[in-house]
Amino acid sequence: MIKYIALYRRPDDPGAFDEKYFGSHLDLVGNTPGLLRTEVAKVRRVFVPGFLGESEPYLVAEMYFADEAAMKAALQSPEWQVAGANLSEIGGLDLVAMFAAEVLS
Amino acid sequence: MIKYIALYRRPDDPGAFDEKYFGSHLDLVGNTPGLLRTEVAKVRRVFVPGFLGESEPYLVAEMYFADEAAMKAALQSPEWQVAGANLSEIGGLDLVAMFAAEVLS
Numbered sequence: 001m002i003k004y005i006a007l008y009r010r011p012d013d014p015g016a017f018d019e020k021y022f023g024s025h026l027d028l029v030g031n032t033p034g035l036l037r038t039e040v041a042k043v044r045r046v047f048v049p050g051f052l053g054e055s056e057p058y059l060v061a062e063m064y065f066a067d068e069a070a071m072k073a074a075l076q077s078p079e080w081q082v083a084g085a086n087l088s089e090i091g092g093l094d095l096v097a098m099f100a101a102e103v104l105s
Numbered sequence: 106m107i108k109y110i111a112l113y114r115r116p117d118d119p120g121a122f123d124e125k126y127f128g129s130h131l132d133l134v135g136n137t138p139g140l141l142r143t144e145v146a147k148v149r150r151v152f153v154p155g156f157l158g159e160s161e162p163y164l165v166a167e168m169y170f171a172d173e174a175a176m177k178a179a180l181q182s183p184e185w186q187v188a189g190a191n192l193s194e195i196g197g198l199d200l201v202a203m204f205a206a207e208v209l210s
Contacts, residue, residue, distance in 0.1 A: 097157040
């Protein structure tokens with residue numbers, strides 16, 4: 001199992017961001033072929049800022065795929081492209097770090 | 106549901122870190138009272154470094170608790186303190202950012 005992680009830092013206007021993220025972006029992500037599950041979590045407290053430094057984590061979205069091949073296919077799908085374009089439109093690209101991680105346990 | 110997230114940046118010697126992290130730390134974390142589940146994932150590819158800047162994400166550990174009260178109690182437990190001391194011993198504190206996030210979906 002592998003997951004594609006989108007870690008967002010706190011937007012200047014969290015309310016406006018949430019409206020667009022939960023109102024449009026998340027539904028578009030949900031259309032991605034091969035996507036098994038999406039887990040979205042809102043950061044409530046930072047205990048150790050560590051190497052995140054001055055950027056406050058805000059939201060973590062994790063998209064699960066069966067394996068790397070399924071994720072690769074998903075990232076090339078038209079549905080993913082549409083979701084990516086939407087993320088750019090709603091100003092999310094300036095806020096996010098994205099990486100993929102293999103689930104070990 | 107709430108999860109305590111430990112995001113590690115890449116250690117100088119990943120092999121040595123893994124040996125200690127998987128050989129001792131993870132077992133100690135597993136002793137924490139109220140811990141429902143731990144999911145550990147190893148970063149395989151960074152797509153958008155974004156605000157993580159020059160720090161390369163390496164490992165993500167997510168510890169799930171039923172609610173904030175359960176997490177708070179866990180963080181005050183002797184077992185958690187032991188795991189924390191171990192993390193310091195194995196050099197993990199210099200590598201990690203830690204925050205808690207409410208699971209929305």
